[in-house]
Amino acid sequence: MEAAARVRAARWTDKDHVAALIADALHPDPLAAWLIPEPPHRRRVLTQVAAIWVEHAMFYGDIHLTHDLNAATVGFHRYRPIPPPANYHHRLTDAAGEHTQRFEALDRLLTARRPTEPHYHLAFLAVAPTAQRRGLGTAMLAHHRARLDRIDLPSWTDTAAAHTLYTRHGYTIRPVVTLPDGPTLQHMVQTRAQVRGIGGPTFPTGSGRQDLGDPRQGRQDLYRVDDEQQALARPRRGRSEALGYERRQV
Numbered sequence: 001m002e003a004a005a006r007v008r009a010a011r012w013t014d015k016d017h018v019a020a021l022i023a024d025a026l027h028p029d030p031l032a033a034w035l036i037p038e039p040p041h042r043r044r045v046l047t048q049v050a051a052i053w054v055e056h057a058m059f060y061g062d063i064h065l066t067h068d069l070n071a072a073t074v075g076f077h078r079y080r081p082i083p084p085p086a087n088y089h090h091r092l093t094d095a096a097g098e099h100t101q102r103f104e105a106l107d108r109l110l111t112a113r114r115p116t117e118p119h120y121h122l123a124f125l126a127v128a129p130t131a132q133r134r135g136l137g138t139a140m141l142a143h144h145r146a147r148l149d150r151i152d153l154p155s156w157t158d159t160a161a162a163h164t165l166y167t168r169h170g171y172t173i174r175p176v177v178t179l180p181d182g183p184t185l186q187h188m189v190q191t192r193a194q195v196r197g198i199g200g201p202t203f204p205t206g207s208g209r210q211d212l213g214d215p216r217q218g219r220q221d222l223y224r225v226d227d228e229q230q231a232l233a234r235p236r237r238g239r240s241e242a243l244g245y246e247r248r249q250v
Contacts, residue, residue: 005071005139010063018063018072018126019051025126026050031160034182035102048095049103053123056085061123064143070131073140074124077153109177113187115156120148122157141169148190155190166190 010018023046026032036042054074057063060083061076076082085091093100114121122144127136148155158177159166166188167173174187 005136006067007064007140007143008067010058010065010072012058014063014065014069015054015058016051017069018065018074019047019054021069021072021128022050022054022074022124022126023047024129028129029160030183031179031185034179035106036096036099045096045099049092050124052085052088052091052095057123061121064140066136066139068131070134071127071136071140072124073122073144074126075144075155076121076123077151078121079118079153106179109179110158110185113174113177115154115189118153120151120153120155122155125157137165138168141165145169145190157188158185159188160185 023043026046027043032042032046036045054063057074057076061074063072063074065072092103096103125137125140125144127140144155155171157166157171160183169190171188171190174189176184176186178184
């Protein structure tokens, strides 16, 4: 591993870069091929859809970046249900076009398995393809785990490949979800006790209807931790949540 990566909270001006980073990391994945089968359109559609959720995380979650901008995490603090992005269905249709139904199917499948208790939803862990194998994924998860210890929330994510990386950081495997004629995604959870490194109880899941596009969802207080200040910032409210899956790449 190279020298330890420095991590900072993302700014509003970083949102377009983060969306493109997620698209680049996701592009070669079987999930991306299932969502957008046509390679010429894949990166553009992924970027446009990711941009919806990155903006939403600026209001209802947090985004962290390495200082070299090669790796990012995007997630949501689900102390209670949060609303979907403003005009989500129309924005998703504009972004995904003919592929909208597959994005919606993914949302529904993952939402049905989401925990019902307060938790942190790690929606994306993305590392630029040109910066992989440098330990940036490990650095981002270590930073993420330290933050969760301070805000006292369990964490939930979904991944298609990076099981070993997540288990090294306290996540345990839950039952898989197989997309129709598509790849298999693995649910993974990190309990409060696991965040503290002491093992812990089972993290309950449910089939509550907290769909990403459900306008009945309530509002949520959010906290952002600045890595350099080591402190919680003020609670934030906004209008806009993230794609129901995360993106990893070590």
